[in-house]
Each structure stands twice: as structure tokens, then as C-alpha cells.
Amino acid sequence: MGRVKTIARRSFLVGSVAIVSGVAFGYYMYRKPGPNPLLDDLQEGEAALTPYVKIDASGITLITPRADSGQGAYSVQAMMIAEELDVDMDQVRVDPGVPSPAYYNTALAAESAPFRPTDRSTMANTTRGVMDAVMKFTGMQMTGGSTTVPDGYEKLRMAGAVARETLKVAAGRRTGQDPKKMTTERAHVILPDGTRIAYTDLATEAAQIEPVDHLALRHPSRWRIMGTPQQRLDIVAKSTGTQRYCIDFEPQGAVHATVRTNPRKGGAMLGFDATAAEKMRGVKQVLPITGGVAVVADNTWRAFAAVQAIDIDWDDAPYPLEMDSHWQALSDSFNDDRLDSRKRDDGDVAAAAHEATDAEVVEAEYRAPYLAHAPLEPSNATVLVGDDRVDVWTGTQVPRFVQANVAKLTGIDADNVHVHVQMMGGSFGQRLEDDVERQATEIAMQMKGTPVKLTYRREEDMVHDHPRQIAMARGRGVVRDGQVHAFDLGIAMPSVMSSQMGRQGWTVPGPDLQIVAGAWEQPLKIPNYRVSGYRAPELAPVSSWRSVGASTNGFFHDVFLDELIHAAGADPVEERLRLMWHEPSRKVLEAVAEMSNWATMPGAGRGRGVAFCTSFGVPVAEVIDVTATPDGTRIDNVWVAAEVGRVIDPVNFENLVQGGVIFALGHAINCEITYADGMAEQDNYYAFEGLRMRQAPKIEVRGLENDIHVRGMGEPMVPPAAAALSNAIFAATGQRIREMPMNRHIDFV
Structure with missing residues (x-):
């Protein structure tokens, strides 16, 4: 074990790990990897270099450190390793591993940098690199921000590739044959004469070999697992009621x-x-x-x-006891003293408004309530x-x-x-x-x-949840000659990051970009375009809720844009396309228009609304089709197109998007957390109702792969959904809904 430990403490450009009877391999962006958690508890005859794949006599274990809360994170991480390792999904088991800086999240850097995802300038990329270093040195092992796939897309594949090639070298040491003439298949190295050697049989030799670090990842045309429909590793257990959760x-x-x-x-x-x-x-x-x-x-x-x-x-x-005071605090925050950021300030919105006639000016106010997380498992x-x-x-x-x-x-x-x-x-x-x-x-x-x-009792869980932030927005815009000429949106909310990270004893310096997330980074070339974030005082303690700031701001930004487009007399899709300069985003909007057959008239009593939002670097467009009935509004169809660079598993991608749309619509229609005497009034599902089966629409999904950057899809489908619904209701009824939950204003059937 001493020899193996010595190897394990070296720094490689490409790390690897061997555990005997086991081998674990991994990939590091930096030459000096952090401490390897597998070294801490080695048994006799075991060796460890890096943390991602473990092969022992009982089988193959893939370390999948991004948490799984039902979104399929364990399976997708396993797929990325298995693709290059040349094992099939039925040959592996997964383990989330132990807390360790080795599992820091590389993709969080992009979300933390104060640049638009479309900004690939030297300054933007340098800052992202600095933020990545911060994530590494603080050991930021966190699951969130739709980062599981972008975090693992290269390093987990490289972990599998390094393991595969090193096992071939081990086979060469044993047999005296050239590893370059060997292939691999289903956890076996195959010699030129067809002899198969199981990976588990090669663990001892592999533990003593310096890892192969000069290799290329396979081209997607050679993929066997990624990009093809897969059965999730947990699907049988969840379908048979045998999946064990923390509560079990x-x-x-x-x-x-x-x-x-x-x-x-x-x-x-x-x-x-x-x-x-x-x-x-x-x-x-x-x-x-x-x-x-x-x-x-x-x-x-x-x-x-x-x-x-x-x-x-x-x-x-320690916060206002009644809801009126919460809303008043937001209203009072629209002033220069509370200005937190102005990341978007193109042209001159003040001059454009000053020069406009009354007929050209559009003004509106929007509201979004506190929302509980309310997962099924308390x-x-x-x-x-x-x-x-x-x-x-x-x-x-x-x-x-x-x-x-x-x-x-x-x-x-x-x-x-x-x-x-x-x-x-x-x-x-x-x-x-x-x-x-x-x-x-x-x-x-x-x-x-x-x-x-x-x-927790369900009631304790609901009342003591740290909910989604309450938020308010005010828009003032100008239309001219059938086009959107000026767009000025101010957003007020308390700081989610200061509240959430403050409970960890962390101080978050500078502006909180979640206050403007899902608004300021939209790829639109409006001549006069400003997005301002106002930091409201701390109110009820809040936390990250699926899509965080974008969950409210996607609604604010796109409904206001739709109001301007309507005032201009333009087509909602055509005007968005005219304003959009980012080609992958244009393709998303074009795709959803084609999917929904936008050019056709929906018919009497029906309306179709479109919305677009880039969040977490993912452009998403949604079209919703509704019918106004005597008993209320019925949601008939939803079409969703998203650009994620690569769809790792088409089945899980579709399910994740469909579930996210249902989640978003249910909350937009039915849900809010309100405070009376300082206490949340909604303490169970009867008062916080999700979308009912009878209300659920047909949802069609399309994943586009035109961008070079691979993204995650756990959250980005949420922000456009409420906006598309509001825009559809307006198209069907002429009633513009600017507040959630929408059942405050209309009934749904």
C-alpha cells in the first residue's frame, strides 16, 4: 500500500485513481489536484489516486457527487463516465461519495461571474477562470444552478477515458502485447486475438501504473450511451416502491x-x-x-x-408581521439609494421616454409572491x-x-x-x-x-421553509413605428444570496445578480434598454427556489416585452426575432414557433402566448395555448424549445422539461406564501395547491444542439412558463395578468 500511496500523492495534469481490488480514475483542470478523499480510509491492498471510478471484485462503482433529488443526477453523471469507460449502465452502481474539496463544482463559476453567458470576451473568460479558482480553493461542493451536466461533461468523461486507457496499459504489462492494438467493451479489455480480460482482473496492475494522460475524448458520433434514450438507474426502484430515500x-x-x-x-x-x-x-x-x-x-x-x-x-x-408591509418595502425600494446593479444600460431610456408621445409610452407594475419549496419528502x-x-x-x-x-x-x-x-x-x-x-x-x-x-411534521416543514423571494417590477417603455423602441425595467427584491449564505456565516460582497437574473442578460438589441436591480431590505428569510431570481424575472421581463409588442401592433414572435441578435436563441424561438404552428389562428375563444428567457445560460422559448371557457381558462398545449448544446439523455431531458413546466404553471396559477402576525398562513398542500391532473396540458419538447457550450436543464424551463401563460390569457381574453398567483384574478379549469 505504501507504493500506491506515493503514486497517489503526485500531481498529474490528468489525475487517476486505482483501488485494489479497485481502480478509481478522475480528471482535474489544474495540475495540482486537491486532497483525495479516497486516501483517508484505505483498506489493506487498496490504492487511490483520484475520486470518480472505483472498480473492485464485486463490480464497478461510479462516484457521482452531484446530489439527486429526483432530477436524474446520479444517472446522468454515471452515463458520462460510462461512455468513455466502456461499461454499460447495467454494469455499474453509483455512490455520491463523501464531502470533499475534490468534488468542487466547476460550472458554478460561470453563474457567479457578472457577465452575460453570451459574452466570451477575454475579460469575461478571465473572470470565470478566477471564479473557478475560488470554487476550487473553497471546495465548493454544491448541487444547484443547473450545473450537474456542464460540471461533469468533460471531467467525468475524461475520468472514464483515463481509466479505460490505463487499464489497457495494465493488460499490456500482463500480456506483453501492444495496448494500442487493444479495444474495450462491456468492462473488458479485448486483446488482438479476441481474448477478454475483465477490468476487475486488472486492478492490481493498474494501481501501479502512471495514468495515461495524452488522449482525446470520443467524438459524439461514436457515443453508445450519451445522446441515446436510457433507462435511469433508479427507475425500477421508483416504479416498484422500493427506492429508499433519506426518510426511510x-x-x-x-x-x-x-x-x-x-x-x-x-x-x-x-x-x-x-x-x-x-x-x-x-x-x-x-x-x-x-x-x-x-x-x-x-x-x-x-x-x-x-x-x-x-x-x-x-x-x-424580526421582519414585518403583515403582507402589506412586505409589499410596501418593495415599493419603497425603487430609488437610487437602493440601486444594487444596472448591468444593462444601452442607449438612453430617459431621453427616449422624454421624446415620446403619451400614446407611445407603456407603463406597468408586476408582482410575484413568496413560494415554499414544498417537496414531497419532508x-x-x-x-x-x-x-x-x-x-x-x-x-x-x-x-x-x-x-x-x-x-x-x-x-x-x-x-x-x-x-x-x-x-x-x-x-x-x-x-x-x-x-x-x-x-x-x-x-x-x-x-x-x-x-x-x-x-418534520408537514406543517413544520411548510411554515419554516425559507421560501422563494417576494419581488416587484416596474416597467416603462416606448413603442414607435410598429417596433419596441425603449425598454426600462426596474426589479425590487430582497437579496436571496445574502439571506441564504448569511445563514452559513458568509458575507456576499457586491451586487446580488439574482435580483436581475433572467432579465438583464437577454440577447435583445432594443435601442434603449435598461434593467435595474433594487435591493429591498431583508424581510422574511429567503432561499434559492428553482431558478432563483429568474423564476420571477422571466415573468416580469417577458410579459412587459409582450405588452410593448402589443402596443406597437407587431407580431409577438416576429418582433422578438427582429430584436434577437444571438443566433442559437433565434433558432430556439423559430423552433417553438414551428412546433406550435404559430402562423395559424387558434380559433374563437382561444389564445396563444409566447415567451422567451435565457437563464443559466440556456435560451428557452415556450408557447402556451389556452381556451376561455364559461367556467374559466383551460390550458390546452405547451410547446418548449431549449438550446443546451448537447442532450445527454433524450428521455430524461423530455421528462425534466415537462415536469418543470408543470411545476412552474402550478405555482403561477395557485400558490403563494403570505404572512399574518409574522407567521406563514399556508401550512400544507391544501393551501398550496399544485397543478391538478385535469389542469395539466399536453407538453411537447424539443432540445436543440447548436451551441458549443453544454448546459443543464433542471431550472431554465421554469422562468418563461408563467409569462407565456399570461400572454396567452391576454390573447384569448384581452385581460392582462401582471401578478401571481393568477387565480387571484381568473379561474382555471
Whole structure:
């Protein structure tokens, strides 16, 4: 093992890893890779160089560090490695790995840099490189921002390729034959005479070989797995009810806990009386925790019942108690003192407005409410605290944050905090927070040596969610000679990043680009074009919700653009195409127009609306077809076209887009979180209703592959959906809806 460890600590331009009986291989953008987590717990005869592929006597394990909350992240990561490794999907198992800087997210750099995704200038690319270095040196292991595919597209494929070629060299060492004359297939090296040697049989030799680092990735024309329809690795388990989620994990000897904390988030607990709860059947302990109280019982249901029997005195909220004050805070933020960014300021919008006649000026105000994440699986985590070790079983998008915060709470070194990442039953951004892990740790610290399984009641989960930001926008534009001449949009919202990262003890410097995300970066050449972001004061604590700032701004920007186009008397598709200078975006809009047969009239009582939004670097266009019935508006059809550079799995791509559209429409129509006396009024699904089956439209999807940059599709279909629906309703009824949820203004059937 000593020899292998020596090799493992070298720095390669292309890293590799061998584990015997196992081999693990990986690719690094930099010459000096970070610490390899596989070195920390080597068994006799094992070796490790880098972290992505593990081959041992029992089979092939692919390390897939981007979290899976139902979007297929484990499968798509495995596909990218398997493609170059020459293994089939039925030959592998996946493991999310351990928290480690080695798994930092390379693609987050593009989202963090203050440049439009279409800006490929030297300055933009240099800044992205600097941001990537920041991500590496901070070990930013995070799943989010639709980065799973762009993060892994090259490095995971390279991991498979390095492994494949090094295994061929190992076969050459054993047989004396030329590796260049060998091929690979289904986890075997094939010698020139047809002899097949299993990868697992070559692990020992491969562990001693310097990795092959001069190779090229296969051209897409040679792909066997990527780009073709695949069955996800979890589909059988999910179809048969055998998929195990975090909430299903229960170690032997575990006790069950639940909590109540101040429903006015961030407020204190002034006192409590647990006399009645302590006498209830199955209750083991009632324990104080930060901001509230926990009940530990012999099963979850008894813990739920007992926690409700506690009489608690809560302090006030540290934010406005009523919704009117929240909206007023946004309204008051449209001033120079609150200006956070003005990333788009083309031409002279003030002069254009000054020169315009009253007939040429269009003004409007838009609103978007707080929204809960509300995944189907309620928040839960299991924690076991020992004298010098902590184990945490949880579903999380930020395992290193969990590790660091548990270490701070317990005083145990982070290297001895072992986070076992589990499959999640949904997230939509909720699992970027770690409240449940911290609370489970607080309880487990008071019950050392006993595993504590903490599960939230649905009501606790909803009320204590850190929701999507509330937002308001004001637009003022000018139309002239049948065209959009000036576009001035101001957006006010609290800072999502400051709220979210502040809970991690981080200060976010400079402007929060999420305030203008999905608005300022649109590839339009309007002569006078300005987008301003105004940072509202902190209100209710907020967090990243699927597509973050773009989830509101895609609605604001495109509905206002549609109003201007209508005022100009232009065709909604043709005017958008005229304004659009980015060719891949034009093709997206042209594709959705063709898919929806835009040129035809939809018929009496029907309307068709189009919307476009670039978010996370992905141009997406959507057309929605609605019918105005005597009982309300019916959504009939949705067409979606998106440019992602490469579609890795057409089946999962289609399902992900369709699910995202349903998610977006349900929230746009039905959902909001409102506060009264500082508390969220919606505490379960009956008051936060998703799109019903009877309301669900037919959805047609097309993925385009014209751009050179590979992107992810977990979020970008969300921002245009509400805008396309609002525009369709206007086309059908003449009623312009500028506020969500839309059921405040019309009925849906």
C-alpha cells in the first residue's frame, strides 16, 4: 500500500485513481489536484489516486457527487463516465461519495461571474477562470444552478477515458502485447486475438501504473450511451416502491424526534411548558434546541402528537408581521439609494421616454409572491454523536456545509464528521439549507451514542421553509413605428444570496445578480434598454427556489416585452426575432414557433402566448395555448424549445422539461406564501395547491444542439412558463395578468 500511496500523492495534469481490488480514475483542470478523499480510509491492498471510478471484485462503482433529488443526477453523471469507460449502465452502481474539496463544482463559476453567458470576451473568460479558482480553493461542493451536466461533461468523461486507457496499459504489462492494438467493451479489455480480460482482473496492475494522460475524448458520433434514450438507474426502484430515500433510513437503536420552533422565523422561544407532553405514551425526552423544543419518542407519530401538546411562548418576528408591509418595502425600494446593479444600460431610456408621445409610452407594475419549496419528502436527518465521531445521514445539496456546521456544533474535527448523502424525495432548492441537520445534531449531542432520527411534521416543514423571494417590477417603455423602441425595467427584491449564505456565516460582497437574473442578460438589441436591480431590505428569510431570481424575472421581463409588442401592433414572435441578435436563441424561438404552428389562428375563444428567457445560460422559448371557457381558462398545449448544446439523455431531458413546466404553471396559477402576525398562513398542500391532473396540458419538447457550450436543464424551463401563460390569457381574453398567483384574478379549469 505504501507504493500506491506515493503514486497517489503526485500531481498529474490528468489525475487517476486505482483501488485494489479497485481502480478509481478522475480528471482535474489544474495540475495540482486537491486532497483525495479516497486516501483517508484505505483498506489493506487498496490504492487511490483520484475520486470518480472505483472498480473492485464485486463490480464497478461510479462516484457521482452531484446530489439527486429526483432530477436524474446520479444517472446522468454515471452515463458520462460510462461512455468513455466502456461499461454499460447495467454494469455499474453509483455512490455520491463523501464531502470533499475534490468534488468542487466547476460550472458554478460561470453563474457567479457578472457577465452575460453570451459574452466570451477575454475579460469575461478571465473572470470565470478566477471564479473557478475560488470554487476550487473553497471546495465548493454544491448541487444547484443547473450545473450537474456542464460540471461533469468533460471531467467525468475524461475520468472514464483515463481509466479505460490505463487499464489497457495494465493488460499490456500482463500480456506483453501492444495496448494500442487493444479495444474495450462491456468492462473488458479485448486483446488482438479476441481474448477478454475483465477490468476487475486488472486492478492490481493498474494501481501501479502512471495514468495515461495524452488522449482525446470520443467524438459524439461514436457515443453508445450519451445522446441515446436510457433507462435511469433508479427507475425500477421508483416504479416498484422500493427506492429508499433519506426518510426511510433508520439505524438499529434509533430514537425518533420532531421539533417545534418559532413560526415567526428567526424569533426566539421565550419559554415552554411540556408537562402534558412528557406524560404522553412513548415520549422519552423533551429537549430545548435553538429557537424551540424537541420531543424524542419511540416512534415518529408519538413524537408528532407530543410536540403539539407543548405550551410555548414565542417572541415576535424580526421582519414585518403583515403582507402589506412586505409589499410596501418593495415599493419603497425603487430609488437610487437602493440601486444594487444596472448591468444593462444601452442607449438612453430617459431621453427616449422624454421624446415620446403619451400614446407611445407603456407603463406597468408586476408582482410575484413568496413560494415554499414544498417537496414531497419532508425535511429529515439522522445523526449519531459519539465522543470523537459524528455520523450524519441526510439528503443534501451542500454536504460540506453540513459537515462544517456539525463540526462547529459538536466541537469534533470536521474530518471526523461523516456525512452519508441519501437520495432525496424532491428539493427544488430546499436542501441547500441545513436547519434539520443542525437541529438533529443538537438533539443527538444530548443523547450521545444513540442515533436520533429527526422528522418534520408537514406543517413544520411548510411554515419554516425559507421560501422563494417576494419581488416587484416596474416597467416603462416606448413603442414607435410598429417596433419596441425603449425598454426600462426596474426589479425590487430582497437579496436571496445574502439571506441564504448569511445563514452559513458568509458575507456576499457586491451586487446580488439574482435580483436581475433572467432579465438583464437577454440577447435583445432594443435601442434603449435598461434593467435595474433594487435591493429591498431583508424581510422574511429567503432561499434559492428553482431558478432563483429568474423564476420571477422571466415573468416580469417577458410579459412587459409582450405588452410593448402589443402596443406597437407587431407580431409577438416576429418582433422578438427582429430584436434577437444571438443566433442559437433565434433558432430556439423559430423552433417553438414551428412546433406550435404559430402562423395559424387558434380559433374563437382561444389564445396563444409566447415567451422567451435565457437563464443559466440556456435560451428557452415556450408557447402556451389556452381556451376561455364559461367556467374559466383551460390550458390546452405547451410547446418548449431549449438550446443546451448537447442532450445527454433524450428521455430524461423530455421528462425534466415537462415536469418543470408543470411545476412552474402550478405555482403561477395557485400558490403563494403570505404572512399574518409574522407567521406563514399556508401550512400544507391544501393551501398550496399544485397543478391538478385535469389542469395539466399536453407538453411537447424539443432540445436543440447548436451551441458549443453544454448546459443543464433542471431550472431554465421554469422562468418563461408563467409569462407565456399570461400572454396567452391576454390573447384569448384581452385581460392582462401582471401578478401571481393568477387565480387571484381568473379561474382555471
